[in-house]
Amino acid sequence: MSADDSHTGPRGHEESSVSTYVPRYDQNQMLAELEPEAERLLNRHLTMTQEWFPHDYIPYSEGRDFDKDPWTPDQPRLDGVARTAFFVNLLTEDNLPSYHREVYRMFGQTDSAWRNWVHRWTAEEGRHSIVLRDYLVVTRNVDPVALERGRMQVMEDGYETDNKDTLRGMAYVAFQELATRISHRNTGRYSGDPVADRIMARISADENLHMVFYRDILTAAMQVNPSAVVEAVKAEIEDFEMPGAVMDDFRRMSVQIAEAGIYDLRVHHDDILWPLLRHLRLFDATGLDAQAEQAREELGASLSKLDAMATRFEEKRAARRERRAAGGAVTSGTSA
Numbered sequence: 001m002s003a004d005d006s007h008t009g010p011r012g013h014e015e016s017s018v019s020t021y022v023p024r025y026d027q028n029q030m031l032a033e034l035e036p037e038a039e040r041l042l043n044r045h046l047t048m049t050q051e052w053f054p055h056d057y058i059p060y061s062e063g064r065d066f067d068k069d070p071w072t073p074d075q076p077r078l079d080g081v082a083r084t085a086f087f088v089n090l091l092t093e094d095n096l097p098s099y100h101r102e103v104y105r106m107f108g109q110t111d112s113a114w115r116n117w118v119h120r121w122t123a124e125e126g127r128h129s130i131v132l133r134d135y136l137v138v139t140r141n142v143d144p145v146a147l148e149r150g151r152m153q154v155m156e157d158g159y160e161t162d163n164k165d166t167l168r169g170m171a172y173v174a175f176q177e178l179a180t181r182i183s184h185r186n187t188g189r190y191s192g193d194p195v196a197d198r199i200m201a202r203i204s205a206d207e208n209l210h211m212v213f214y215r216d217i218l219t220a221a222m223q224v225n226p227s228a229v230v231e232a233v234k235a236e237i238e239d240f241e242m243p244g245a246v247m248d249d250f251r252r253m254s255v256q257i258a259e260a261g262i263y264d265l266r267v268h269h270d271d272i273l274w275p276l277l278r279h280l281r282l283f284d285a286t287g288l289d290a291q292a293e294q295a296r297e298e299l300g301a302s303l304s305k306l307d308a309m310a311t312r313f314e315e316k317r318a319a320r321r322e323r324r325a326a327g328g329a330v331t332s333g334t335s336a
Contacts, residue, residue, distance in 0.1 A: 021235035023165040025228040030166050037220040039113035041213050049209055054131035057199050063138045075140040078191055081260045083142055084253050085187040091154045092244035093129040098159035106169035121210060128203050135199055157246045167221060167232035174214035179272045181207035186262045219280055226285045227292035234299040265310035
């Protein structure tokens with residue numbers, strides 16, 4: 001797979017996982033040991049989060065009846081790449097019922113702080129699709145028919161994490177929440193629309209707090225069983241894929257997003273993987289058993305490979321942009 005279309009992770013979403021990872025710890029015991037920390041982090045989260053309302057972010061005065069004024073392709077103000085990024089971001093958020101099911105399976109099956117966290121997280125995430133859909137429909141920046149058909153396809157297909165164990169699940173949601181935060185924030189900045197940018201900044205603030213919860217609970221797990229965490233993180237990084245991978249035409253849309261620099265391999269390597277790995281102090285951890293030490297060495301090699309792939313993609317993208325710029329200069333000179 002080329003770097004051009006593998007920006008969503010070390011492997012492409014159409015490839016099956018080749019991980020030989022098998023958890024070597026008691027998952028119920030891990031959840032029980034971490035529950036006091038989960039309760040502390042939930043209480044901390046509740047003091048940090050801010051109440052907000054989707055309707056406060058939508059320019060409803062721009063709204064028009066679609067039966068009287070149907071949508072046409074000339075109505076969007078956002079450019080094509082920005083519309084694609086918003087479309088992908090919204091359909092990703094739409095799959096919340098699947099995410100709730102998977103996160104509940106991993107963490108929330110008992111009456112505990114874990115379950116309280118899962119329900120709180122789900123309630124907060126639900127606002128994201130509400131505000132994104134209202135913005136896109138009211139401003140007519142997307143075909144509402146295509147948007148609804150996309151929602152139906154994504155939700156009918158659903159999303160499954162292949163029964164990730166507890167620690168691998170924690171690693172996934174930590175990386176995924178940070179990836180979503182960065183993707184949303186970059187999309188808002190790229191849009192050139194102050195309304196869209198404000199919406200994405202608000203959503204990104206939520207995603208950041210969600211990431212912090214998962215990051216810090218994974219950090220606590222490092223103190224309980226560092227070898228198990230290293231193996232889980234290594235397996236998740238090597239098989240990581242964004243949840244939007246289930247949507248139709250995801251590869252084409254994700255390549256457009258990567259080409260614009262909204263989310264590409266460099267972002268994934270530099271802004272997602274390494275910040276969390278540094279926080280976990282994964283490459284400084286001591287007391288690992290032999291199998292975990294080997295997993296850490298293999299992870300280092302995988303990260304080096306990913307870094308090289310990111311560099312190749314950047315070089316190819318720069319070359320493409322130079323060719324397009326040169327072609328435009330030639331055309332301009334000829335027409336003059």
